[in-house]
Amino acid sequence: MSEYLxxxxxxxxxxxxxxDIDGEKGIxxxxxxxxxxxxxxSTFEETTLLLLDGELPTAQALDDFDQRIRQNRKTQxxxxxxxxxxxxxxxxxxxxxxSVASLGMFYPGNECLTGxxxxxxxxxxxxxxxxxxxxxxxxxxxxEYLRHGYEAxxxxxxxxxxxxxxxxxxxxxxxxxMSRIMDVCLILHAExxxxxxxxxxxxxASTLASPYNVIAAAIGTLSGPLxxxxxxxxxxxxxxxxxxxxxxxxIDKKLANKEKIWGMGxxxxxxxxxxxxFLENLVDKVLESKGxxxxxxxxxxxxxxxxxxxxxxxxxxxxxxxxxxxxxxxEMGIPADQFTAIFAVAxxxxxxAHWRExxxxxxxxxxxxxxxxxxxxxxxxIELRK
Amino acid sequence: MSEYLxxxxxxxxxxxxxxDIDGEKGIxxxxxxxxxxxxxxSTFEETTLLLLDGELPTAQALDDFDQRIRQNRKTQxxxxxxxxxxxxxxxxxxxxxxSVASLGMFYPGNECLTGxxxxxxxxxxxxxxxxxxxxxxxxxxxxEYLRHGYEAxxxxxxxxxxxxxxxxxxxxxxxxxMSRIMDVCLILHAExxxxxxxxxxxxxASTLASPYNVIAAAIGTLSGPLxxxxxxxxxxxxxxxxxxxxxxxxIDKKLANKEKIWGMGxxxxxxxxxxxxFLENLVDKVLESKGxxxxxxxxxxxxxxxxxxxxxxxxxxxxxxxxxxxxxxxEMGIPADQFTAIFAVAxxxxxxAHWRExxxxxxxxxxxxxxxxxxxxxxxxIELRK
Numbered sequence: 001m002s003e004y005l006x007x008x009x010x011x012x013x014x015x016x017x018x019x020d021i022d023g024e025k026g027i028x029x030x031x032x033x034x035x036x037x038x039x040x041x042s043t044f045e046e047t048t049l050l051l052l053d054g055e056l057p058t059a060q061a062l063d064d065f066d067q068r069i070r071q072n073r074k075t076q077x078x079x080x081x082x083x084x085x086x087x088x089x090x091x092x093x094x095x096x097x098x099s100v101a102s103l104g105m106f107y108p109g110n111e112c113l114t115g116x117x118x119x120x121x122x123x124x125x126x127x128x129x130x131x132x133x134x135x136x137x138x139x140x141x142x143x144e145y146l147r148h149g150y151e152a153x154x155x156x157x158x159x160x161x162x163x164x165x166x167x168x169x170x171x172x173x174x175x176x177x178m179s180r181i182m183d184v185c186l187i188l189h190a191e192x193x194x195x196x197x198x199x200x201x202x203x204x205a206s207t208l209a210s211p212y213n214v215i216a217a218a219i220g221t222l223s224g225p226l227x228x229x230x231x232x233x234x235x236x237x238x239x240x241x242x243x244x245x246x247x248x249x250x251i252d253k254k255l256a257n258k259e260k261i262w263g264m265g266x267x268x269x270x271x272x273x274x275x276x277x278f279l280e281n282l283v284d285k286v287l288e289s290k291g292x293x294x295x296x297x298x299x300x301x302x303x304x305x306x307x308x309x310x311x312x313x314x315x316x317x318x319x320x321x322x323x324x325x326x327x328x329x330x331e332m333g334i335p336a337d338q339f340t341a342i343f344a345v346a347x348x349x350x351x352x353a354h355w356r357e358x359x360x361x362x363x364x365x366x367x368x369x370x371x372x373x374x375x376x377x378x379x380x381x382i383e384l385r386k
Numbered sequence: 387m388s389e390y391l392x393x394x395x396x397x398x399x400x401x402x403x404x405x406d407i408d409g410e411k412g413i414x415x416x417x418x419x420x421x422x423x424x425x426x427x428s429t430f431e432e433t434t435l436l437l438l439d440g441e442l443p444t445a446q447a448l449d450d451f452d453q454r455i456r457q458n459r460k461t462q463x464x465x466x467x468x469x470x471x472x473x474x475x476x477x478x479x480x481x482x483x484x485s486v487a488s489l490g491m492f493y494p495g496n497e498c499l500t501g502x503x504x505x506x507x508x509x510x511x512x513x514x515x516x517x518x519x520x521x522x523x524x525x526x527x528x529x530e531y532l533r534h535g536y537e538a539x540x541x542x543x544x545x546x547x548x549x550x551x552x553x554x555x556x557x558x559x560x561x562x563x564m565s566r567i568m569d570v571c572l573i574l575h576a577e578x579x580x581x582x583x584x585x586x587x588x589x590x591a592s593t594l595a596s597p598y599n600v601i602a603a604a605i606g607t608l609s610g611p612l613x614x615x616x617x618x619x620x621x622x623x624x625x626x627x628x629x630x631x632x633x634x635x636x637i638d639k640k641l642a643n644k645e646k647i648w649g650m651g652x653x654x655x656x657x658x659x660x661x662x663x664f665l666e667n668l669v670d671k672v673l674e675s676k677g678x679x680x681x682x683x684x685x686x687x688x689x690x691x692x693x694x695x696x697x698x699x700x701x702x703x704x705x706x707x708x709x710x711x712x713x714x715x716x717e718m719g720i721p722a723d724q725f726t727a728i729f730a731v732a733x734x735x736x737x738x739a740h741w742r743e744x745x746x747x748x749x750x751x752x753x754x755x756x757x758x759x760x761x762x763x764x765x766x767x768i769e770l771r772k
Contacts, residue, residue: 015758209610379419385442
């Protein structure tokens with residue numbers, strides 16, 4: 001038996017063609033393309049199809065895919081009725097895990113194959129990927145209305161993915177710059193090798209569960225504060241610090257108590273996460289569009305980064321993707337508890353690419369354990385126990 | 387980097403004190419106690435507390451635990467209202483993943499901690515385990531009524547766990563023999579080392595997601611036909627075969643086509659699963675209580691086992707737990723699509739024991755991958771693509 005490594009750190013758990021990380025240089029590749037090039041030149045729709053199919057699409061293939069996404073944005077009114085039973089305080093990640101898990105009931109049959117019927121049927125797999133990627137933002141935006149007691153706007157099929165999401169979320173005609181910024185955020189969050197949620201997706205998918213059960217499992221994993229939930233935690237931390245001059249004392253106290261600094265450090269990077277650099281620059285663009293270059297939150301974030309670099313860089317601890325995404329979304333007017341749900345919308349692209357890859361060469365995940373418990377012993381009747 | 391082993395077969399992914407398998411001899415131990423002794427002498431309540439705490443409880447501790455389980459059987463009427471939005475055709479496993487995922491919204495705050503607040507707080511962990519284990523059968527039984535358009539009976543606190551489940555499920559005063567058989571079924575399904583659903587639970591738990599998100603992920607994994615979903619598949623297969631004399635041709639055709647024989651084989655056992663032996667005997671007891679020793683389904687199952695033993699025993703393929711549980715539940719009058727949900731009710735005990743163990747020494751699961759995709763390449767503008 002091989003050595004037991006907690007958290008399977010350094011243990012290969014899949015063979016994959018989807019993405020790759022150069023942790024020393026701080027480069028993330030989707031299907032061989034550096035993330036910076038995709039963030040500058042691609043769209044979320046194109047990047048999604050690249051992740052799913054493996055190649056940048058032709059104009060015709062991209063248009064077909066885009067049309068299919070647009071046509072699948074609407075959900076049955078049953079999903080809205082379901083969501084109306086949720087309490088207004090319901091966290092968007094709980095809402096999303098619940099709503100996605102329910103889809104197999106509302107769309108049974110051909111939309112919800114399990115077992116051998118699903119494996120190897122590429123049309124089915126592609127069709128399900130389209131439907132889930134199209135419906136995720138609809139559910140997230142709907143909840144933003146329903147939890148405040150209002151009916152949500154219907155999705156529009158004359159808008160791009162990012163535009164429609166912002167339109168549904170805010171109820172306003174989407175601003176071109178904000179739409180492009182959201183588009184870039186979605187690209188940057190779409191995929192990241194075999195992280196915890198993608199790994200849990202592979203394990204769930206390997207039992208040939210339905211894609212809704214599989215994505216719901218991954219959403220649950222992403223919700224944790226050591227994973228996707230960290231972007232909400234970063235914002236809460238920055239708000240707790242309050243202003244740049246209070247950052248040093250706050251961080252040093254945290255470090256002295258061996259507490260976690262949210263948004264700092266990543267097992268795969270020994271330098272600043274390439275996505276963090278991009279997101280930091282986008283904050284400036286949002287501020288500029290609002291006619292200011294001042295943001296106490298951004299200044300606080302930069303000061304936290306400076307202090308952490310001073311204290312932690314020798315350990316290879318630098319800002320990760322969650323560090324600036326919260327600040328960015330906040331400046332875009334998005335409530336903090338929705339950050340992780342938007343992460344999930346973007347990540348659905350990578351998750352479904354991994355789902356397809358797993359079904360293409362499936363073996364159920366059943367690792368072993370190091371048993372460290374009691375050796376065999378006989379049952380003791382209750383009256384003889386102490 | 388260590389060798390890549392698909393499905394992590396043979397790779398230790400956790401250190402655990404909860405259960406152990408002797409695959410050569412066909413013995414399963416919970417906390418050192420052979421499963422046969424627990425099935426003969428223990429109750430599901432006692433076995434659950436053994437799994438959670440590590441030791442057989444004193445009479446006082448068991449009584450306290452039992453009382454707390456009884457007091458937590460009722461769910462808010464909001465859960466019923468949520469379930470009423472599900473279509474009657476909704477599969478019980480989809481219902482269960484959805485309903486459990488929703489609980490964090492209906493019971494927020496102290497019932498739904500995430501992150502460091504949960505780790506190390508044994509009272510919280512134990513309290514959540516009680517609540518989830520108490521509520522799971524309530525939700526499964528409720529759905530049996532609601533999907534037929536009837537209000538479900540309220541849980542009763544004057545009955546044992548198995549008695550109350552049968553009472554709620556059937557609406558009738560539970561028969562002592564049937565209650566004991568259900569009790570034994572729950573004991574036999576409560577835990578099984580690091581199988582796929584328990585493994586996915588560990589991955590989800592390692593991000594410090596809430597226990598509801600974590601259990602919902604595990605339910606999704608269990609639903610797959612290569613895992614818990616197999617017990618429904620076994621019954622469907624036996625019904626498709628129709629009678630013992632048709633078994634041989636059916637099995638040989640499946641084997642010739644390299645198709646799966648449901649309920650046969652297990653990565654951990656090289657002999658008949660000890661749980662299968664027990665369940666097979668329980669079918670006889672159920673038949674006896676119905677005043678017969680005839681069951682075409684049981685005869686078909688035994689014939690399938692005989693043929694598979696002849697054809698597959700040299701490969702170490704024998705009946706597993708799912709092979710006889712379906713026949714047993716069917717003879718008890720339980721609909722086939724509820725089998726896996728009953729499995730989930732029982733397994734909640736083992737899942738929550740593993741959740742506690744993971745939080746006690748947590749490291750996020752982030753394995754590596756073997757990247758086999760494209761090397762670095764530059765973005766190609768859409769007009770230049772072929």
